[in-house]
Amino acid sequence: MLDIRRLHMLKTVAVRGSISAAAQSLGLSAGAVSQQLAALRNDVGVDLLRPDGRTVALTEAGRVLLVHADRVLAAVEEAECAVAAVKGTVGATATLAALPSTVARIVAPALTALGSHHPQLAVTCLVTDQAQLRELTLGTVDVVLGQRYRHLPETPPRGVELAPLLDDPLLVVTAADGTGERRPVPLRELAAHELVVPPPTTDCGQAVLHACHQAGFAPTTRYVTADIAAQLTLARAGLATALVPRTAIAPDAPGIHTAPIEGHPITRLLFAATRRTGTPDPTTSVVVEALRTAARQDPGARLPPT
Incomplete structure (x- = not known):
């Protein structure tokens, strides 16, 4: 049976473009990632990666396996969300990525409210100029407070759910x-x-x-x-x-x-993005709701069209 952690490593390497970059984001050594990918290669009996200049790229078999890996990883997260929904409790940790321009008027009030209503939830906030939707798909962050300018094309990644906050x-x-x-x-x-x-x-x-x-x-x-x-x-x-x-x-x-x-x-449309699941996750749901409330309580806020 294929190891889920190794499938996640394969996906991370494919997105990051190199074993060293993937190892850094996973908090592992490059040697440890290489060892796990070698074990995954032995499991399937075919090469999954090939050198591509200074980076690596998926082989045809690697691309096929990654398609199925995405489905497996999504199914695992769906199972976790379903169990969390049955428990009906908010978890202990969440990671939020937010634009610097949203911190004072939206993020800070939202985190303050979360601290009052869900004191057991520790939210790690990554303030970055990029919306970090790629990090969302990799599972590095749980919620993204991002933006899209209305007259520019919309290209959200597959498997991402956008909740509009305000214009x-x-x-x-x-x-x-x-x-x-x-x-x-x-x-x-x-x-x-x-x-x-x-x-x-x-x-x-x-x-x-x-x-x-x-x-x-x-x-x-x-x-x-x-x-x-x-x-x-x-x-x-x-x-x-x-x-x-x-x-x-x-x-x-x-x-x-x-x-x-x-x-x-x-x-610009400000939105809260989460990974799309059939069953809402209670933890990310309360973070999104806190962001929505903070955004709409801001004086002069313009609600996006429904």
Whole structure:
């Protein structure tokens, strides 16, 4: 009978691209992973991996086995969820991956509420610029607080369930001028501004560039950074105009002026993602509900269309 742990190692190597990277994510030595994969190769009687430059790739037999491994691993998780549902109790641990821009207004209130209502649940929070959906499929994290910009294509991984939290528009941020005027700003007006924008390799950077091109201009990019604190600092100093998600800006942030985009706003959908199972897992369910409650209690929250 095939060993489930070895099947999980095979999947991890396939996703990570190398035995060393897989070993690091599994908290094992490369030698230990190689030994287990060699045992799996002996179990099936055919090579499952082949060298591919500095990495490894699945052989045809490896790809076939991985398809079945995904089904086996999903069935095991489904069984665990079903038993947990029968017990009706929230577990002791969970891991949440969240975007830095969501920590102050959503993650922190959600974790505070979880601590009050489920004190036995210890949530480890990984704050990362990436949504970590790949980590979700590997089982490294249990819940992801991620984002998708509404005018960009949606490509969620197979086996992932998305629960919409709220629509979060980008605001135009400039230095405070003392007028207090908050009129909506047509995006095309920003053609005359020097902007601070995230790198084009990020979701937000792609969304800003796409929206500007749709408005008929190429933005004048003076500064490039994904650090929202740095973006706000540059805007506060009058050095650049920033486009920042509403939930990433403290309501009482000093020295800045914020205004909505008129006509064609740039909006990200914030969502909570979990692995799709037929029976909801009580532990991940309470984490998602806490995130949903925190998101919707935020002043000015915009609920996504149903």
